[in-house]
Amino acid sequence: MSDKKRIVVLISGSGSNLQALIDACGTGHIAGEVVGVVSNIADAFGLTRAENAGVANQVLSHREFSSRDAYDQQLIQCIDEYTPDLVVLAGFMRILTPEFVQHYQGKLLNIHPSLLPKYQGLNTHQRAIDAGDETHGVSVHFVTEELDGGPVILQAKVPVFAEDTASDLAERVHEQEHRIYPLVVNWFCQDRLTMSENCAILDNEPLAENGYANEE
């Protein structure tokens, strides 16, 4: 009987964070196993990454459902078939209903490409450039009903250069994402990370509102 935590990853696109998690599980840097991948987009390259890694994967298109509630109810059914210990959003581009969030409360993580609470929502890199920010970054947080408002666990910062495009910034952020997401997922798999009263707890210590530390 494996004592590895069972991880289900939700994607919508390229899946580079999924790949980082699969790789970290493979090297033992995560005390877990990605047992399933679900995408809401049929041609998400992340599905190819899962297939190549021998990870079960499926598409559940939101376009085939009449409501967000109906989609999320079916999504719960799909995910629970894998009996997950942890559900990880890795570029999953759907706002989740309160019912979904409550079902996985405390074992639902997201990675967001900004230094929360700045720039919740979408298009974060361009917004940082347009604002003239000299520093940008990424946040890993527990998912709550409030969009990108859940307790932050860990952040990493990147510099913004004058000539940066959104694509340049996205690439720089991705490098940090692939570093910190496996760290946080492993903390959870080691039973070191929990959520209580909308606060992230690491090694029995409540984390500050910007997480464990601002990783440079």
Ligand SMILES: Nc1nc2c(c(=O)[nH]1)N[C@@H](CN(C=O)c1ccc(C(=O)N[C@@H](CCC(=O)O)C(=O)O)cc1)CN2
């Ligand atoms: N209830 C929650 N749901 C989700 C959270 C969350 O914190 N609470 N995090 C997001 C991830 N995310 C940013 O990190 C995000 C994803 C999607 C959207 C969004 O506006 N989606 C639109 C569709 C956009 C598209 O299809 O391109 C929508 O769902 O109508 C905002 C933020 C995941 N869900």
Ligand SMILES: NCC(=O)N[C@@H]1O[C@H](COP(=O)([O-])[O-])[C@@H](O)[C@H]1O
């Ligand atoms: N609002 C959610 C959001 O924008 N998430 C972002 O989507 C990208 C997915 O890349 P990937 O598919 O290569 O992992 C990542 O940069 C992640 O931070």
